[in-house]
Amino acid sequence: MIIEIKVPSPGESITEVEIASWLVSDGDLVTKDQELAEIESDKATLTIAAEQAGKIKILLEPEVLVEVGAIACTIDTSIVPKEGAEPVTPKAEEKVKTTEESKPDVKEKASVPNELSKVKVSPVAQNIMEDEGWTVEDVVKGLHRISKKELEAVKNNVNSAVSSGLENEPKERALDRNKMSSLRKKLAQRLVAVKQETAMLTTFNEVDMTNIMALRKKYQSLFVEKHGVKLGFMSFFIKASALAMAKHPMVNSMIDGDEIVTPNYVDVSVAVQTPKGLMVPVIRNTESMSLAQIEDTLKQLAVKARAGKISLDEMTGGSFTVTNGGVFGSMLSTPLINPPQSAILGMHNIVERPMAVNGKVEIRPIMYTALSYDHRIIDGKDSVGFLVTLKKMLENPELMLTGGDELEKLVLDL
CATH class of the missing domain: 2.40.50.100 (RNA polymerase II/Efflux pump adaptor protein, barrel-sandwich hybrid domain)
Structure with a gap:
C-alpha cells in the first residue's frame, strides 16, 4: 500500500x-x-x-x-x-564502498621506509598527492637529483620551524555562499522593522554579583540534589524582572492599535542561540514561579530549541524578553526589542572591577545591564526605575521575598 x-x-x-x-x-x-x-x-x-x-x-x-x-x-x-x-540507505552503501576503496593497500603502506614516514607534508601538497595517487616515496624518487634549491628550502623550513613552529603555507582564497533559511530571512525583516517602527532607547546600569555568586557557591550542590537542575544566573534575572514589573508595569506593556495592553502576568521570552538561528521560547507566569521551576523550564525549552523540536506555541505570547550576551563574552550591548513587546533586558559578562565600597576601593564581580525600551509608552522614570529595582534585588537576593521592598519598611508599614 x-x-x-x-x-x-x-x-x-x-x-x-x-x-x-x-x-x-x-x-x-x-x-x-x-x-x-x-x-x-x-x-x-x-x-x-x-x-x-x-x-x-x-x-x-x-x-x-x-x-x-x-x-x-x-x-x-x-x-x-x-x-x-x-x-x-543508498547513501550509506555508497559511503561504505567509498571508504573501502579509499583505504590504502596495507602492503603498499608497509613498503614505505620508516624514514620517509616521518616526512612532513603540507595540507596543500597532501591534496595534490592524493589527486595524483602519489606517495611520499614516489615524490622522493621523482627528485632524481638534490640541488642547492632543495637544500635551501630545507634550511628555510628548519629555521622557520624553530622560530615559529608553524608552516607558512598560504591559505587558499575562496568565498563560501549559503542560502538564507526562511527563519533567518524572517528574523532579518523583523530586526529592520523594529528600528523603523519603534522609538527605541537603551538605559544602562551595573550590578554587583558578589552575593549571588556566593549564594550559588554555597548552595549549588544542595540545589542540584533537591531540584535536579543547576542554579544559574538567568533564573535570578528572570525572577527579579518579574517582581520589578509589579512596581513598573509599563515595562511589561505593549501597544495594540490605539490601546496600551498591560497583562497581569509576566511571560518572559528567553533568547536561545541554536544552529538554525536565534529562537525565543517563552517561560510563562514567571511572577509565580520559584528559581528552581524557572531553571527547569528554561533547560527543557533550550534543549528542545537546539534540537529543533520546539513548537510554535512555546515561542509565542511573551510580554518581556531577557537575552544573555555574556555567554559569548559581550561587555555591553543595546539589545533590540522583540515586537510586539516594548522592552528587553540584556545581560553581559561578569568582570572583576575596582568599586568604591564604604569609602574603600574593592575588587568586585560586576555585570553591566541594559534595558532597551519603546519610548512611545515607557518613560525614563519607569525604565530607569525598573533597572534600579532590579539592581537592588540582584545585589540583595533576600529582597526577592519582599518584591524589592526593604524589610524595615515592611515592618514600619511604609
Whole structure:
C-alpha cells in the first residue's frame, strides 16, 4: 500500500514552509516514526516523521518553498526492512564502498621506509598527492637529483620551524555562499522593522554579583540534589524582572492599535542561540514561579530549541524578553526589542572591577545591564526605575521575598 506524507502546519497563520533538508535519500527503507526531513517556517523548525515502515519516494526538492498540506513523499508499505535490522540507505552503501576503496593497500603502506614516514607534508601538497595517487616515496624518487634549491628550502623550513613552529603555507582564497533559511530571512525583516517602527532607547546600569555568586557557591550542590537542575544566573534575572514589573508595569506593556495592553502576568521570552538561528521560547507566569521551576523550564525549552523540536506555541505570547550576551563574552550591548513587546533586558559578562565600597576601593564581580525600551509608552522614570529595582534585588537576593521592598519598611508599614 502507498501512503502519502504531507507537509504539516507549524501554525494557523502559516501557509508556506521550506524543506530545509531531507534526512533520508530517495528509495531508502525507513522505519515507523523515523525522521524523514526538516521543515522551516518563519516561526520554528519542525520534522516530518514516517507514519509507517517502507520504501520512501521523495516528491519535493529541498530549500524550496512549498504549501502546507502538499505531499512531501510517499511510502510503499509493501517493502519493509528486515525485522531487527537497521535499514541500509543508498547513501550509506555508497559511503561504505567509498571508504573501502579509499583505504590504502596495507602492503603498499608497509613498503614505505620508516624514514620517509616521518616526512612532513603540507595540507596543500597532501591534496595534490592524493589527486595524483602519489606517495611520499614516489615524490622522493621523482627528485632524481638534490640541488642547492632543495637544500635551501630545507634550511628555510628548519629555521622557520624553530622560530615559529608553524608552516607558512598560504591559505587558499575562496568565498563560501549559503542560502538564507526562511527563519533567518524572517528574523532579518523583523530586526529592520523594529528600528523603523519603534522609538527605541537603551538605559544602562551595573550590578554587583558578589552575593549571588556566593549564594550559588554555597548552595549549588544542595540545589542540584533537591531540584535536579543547576542554579544559574538567568533564573535570578528572570525572577527579579518579574517582581520589578509589579512596581513598573509599563515595562511589561505593549501597544495594540490605539490601546496600551498591560497583562497581569509576566511571560518572559528567553533568547536561545541554536544552529538554525536565534529562537525565543517563552517561560510563562514567571511572577509565580520559584528559581528552581524557572531553571527547569528554561533547560527543557533550550534543549528542545537546539534540537529543533520546539513548537510554535512555546515561542509565542511573551510580554518581556531577557537575552544573555555574556555567554559569548559581550561587555555591553543595546539589545533590540522583540515586537510586539516594548522592552528587553540584556545581560553581559561578569568582570572583576575596582568599586568604591564604604569609602574603600574593592575588587568586585560586576555585570553591566541594559534595558532597551519603546519610548512611545515607557518613560525614563519607569525604565530607569525598573533597572534600579532590579539592581537592588540582584545585589540583595533576600529582597526577592519582599518584591524589592526593604524589610524595615515592611515592618514600619511604609
